[in-house]
Amino acid sequence: MENLLKTLQFRSGLIPAVVVDAQTGELLTLCYMDEEALRETLRTGQVHVFRRSQGRVMPKGGTSGHVQLVREIRLDCEGSSLALHVEQKVAACHKGYRTCYFRRYDPQSDSFEITCEMGFDPDEVYGGANG
């Protein structure tokens, strides 16, 4: 993967990766990878992320089992971001929705509306601990 690493532009050691459903193309989430997360993703075939809030590399879905199996890796024109086409188990969002973008913003009323159905109960999966 040396050619890939040479082509990518990491900023402060990280590169954003847009994750989409390999079958439907639906946008699921946006995550960040450092070089180690990218290596682990390629080695295992499962998305690994650098979780900025915890400062470490983790497999996506490590707690919930809602893993993402990589079907295709794409990169943008500048090499400044990745697009991962994945097979998503159950749901991408820790709040229970298939996609993290489950809220629509209404500029008129300056308010939000949830437009997606829950895929699972977060309390059951995470035991009411952190999301």
Added chain:
Amino acid sequence: MENLLKTLQFRSGLIPAVVVDAQTGELLTLCYMDEEALRETLRTGQVHVFRRSQGRVMPKGGTSGHVQLVREIRLDCEGSSLALHVEQKVAACHKGYRTCYFRRYDPQSDSFEITCEMGFDPDEVYGGANG
């Protein structure tokens, strides 16, 4: 839009926005907005970005005319990124492709393959100057 601004988490003054085709859901590009770019996007209905390489707010497609008309604004579970559903004029990528993610990475050969067709000739649109 004060409620939106309160909900969003800007990092170093910026928030990433994933741009997808409103009709097909296809991932087009990833851009960055500061508060001013977001205000201009809402005011005009056209995507405005903070171009990090130039350090200023610009309308997307300002040179090429390949503007993005906003049809829907979504935000993720943490308020740390946006998803913009847009009507894309001609093509999103300054290299002539509909999407910026026109390259697929092949881990086996550690090489890239272009999988999309050109939507326009960049030399004609940008006059061979910058992309």
